[in-house]
Amino acid sequence: MFIILRGAAAGYEAEHTARLFFPGADRADTFPDSGDAVAALAGEVTHMVLLRLNDTVVWRTAPAPEGDGEYALCTLLYELLCRQTGITPPWGMMTGVRPVRIIHDLRAAGIPESGIAAHFLEHFRCTPQKFQLARGIADLQRPVLEGADPMDCSVYAGIPFCPSRCSYCSFVSRTVGDKATQALVQPYVDKLCQELTAIRRTVDRCGLRVRTLYIGGGTPTSLSAAQLTQLMGHIADIFDLSALDEYTVEAGRPDCTDAEKLHILKQYGATRISINPQTFSDAVLANIGRRHTAQDIADCFAAARQEGHRNINMDLIAGLPGDTVEGFTRSLQTAISLDPENITVHTLTLKRASDLVVEHRAAAYDDVAAMLEQCGALYAAGYRPYYLYRQKGTLQNLENIGWAKPGTECLYNIYIMEEVHTILSAGAGGSTKLVVPGARRGKIQRIFNFKYPNEYIGRFEEILARKKGVEEFYETSAQTSGQL
Ligand code: SF4
Structure with a gap:
């Protein structure tokens, strides 16, 4: 499937309207002589949309309006694609992810x-x-956002290592089992600690208050117990943990999270952890490249409770290869029966496995939509949805939702999703997001770290130099707003 766009009104929104139906389609400059293609053409006088699907060509035209030409063109395209595919996306024409x-x-x-x-x-x-x-x-x-202070921030530390690679993973994460990666882990932890020290100094210089800390990945518990102690001990030394509202560590996978590491997480101040089954089906776990069983997840959860963890999240994914509506329902019920404080339900993002929504519709989409409908059981079990986002590339932009028992909502997830305050990110692939103090929806500035662990280690001084941009950002904000 190709997408062809022509005219000023045929831009980003028209492309993403087409991608609601054909998420893996490629852009093309000209309409191909054969094959599936969708076109949106915005002339000065007339708009035209056209679909060639399975050698059948249909099109619609409409007069170009005086006002919002982009919306008119997208509506024309959306109506054509709904009619021809037989699909009505539940979020309608909305292409944004928030x-x-x-x-x-x-x-x-x-x-x-x-x-x-x-x-x-x-x-x-x-x-x-x-x-x-x-x-x-x-x-x-609402109350979380209304309670936000302009000088609040959160700190994120990324661990780009995992015990093995999941088949659906699109993150930059390396498998700790291989020798080359193993050699990187200790230097990586050393540099990460150095960067966190630099961030702590920046926090003080800018007069910021750290509200939440988050160690994510990858899989942070793929570090050895000694490395985890080093990292979390360092964090406890340089940040005032007693002043935090929340400290999350993703324990992630049971194949690298044992009682000793769960003890370290508790000992060094984590107030919330995540143990992520994705599914409780052994067959589906094998399909996605996991080397552990569903029982291992339940055992890991019990060990976490034993170590005193009282706020635990579990991630599930709807639409994993080989899963069924019944299988997903069983996974959901198993997660509920374990009674974690949070359950986050993701929709699998279909990458380029297939371009054609009509194919997916029979094979996957109907099932995935039916899986998400099962989540109504979470209401009955006392959970409430507290954050939601969509991802580009997910069929019809279906959603990911965090569910929480009242009072256990993850503040960091709300802060980062709603861009309430600055997030200072450390580690490979880190993206620092700077939010203008006092602006509810100000411009966001970003400072990126290098993506891969070896670059992060080898070009560490460049990262520290880039991070000077945080102080410059707050100085400029103070000068322009006169608030600081
Ligand atoms: S645990 Fe997460 S980050 Fe690691 S390979 Fe699997 S999906 Fe990717």
């Missing part, structure tokens, strides 16, 4: 609730169920 933020922004702009409902239901053509979901999450997040 629906909840739209509600926050409309409320901040003084739009009444009826206007917000119209924006979702009529402008975007969302289903009422998806709108209610997003609105409920926005309501729940």
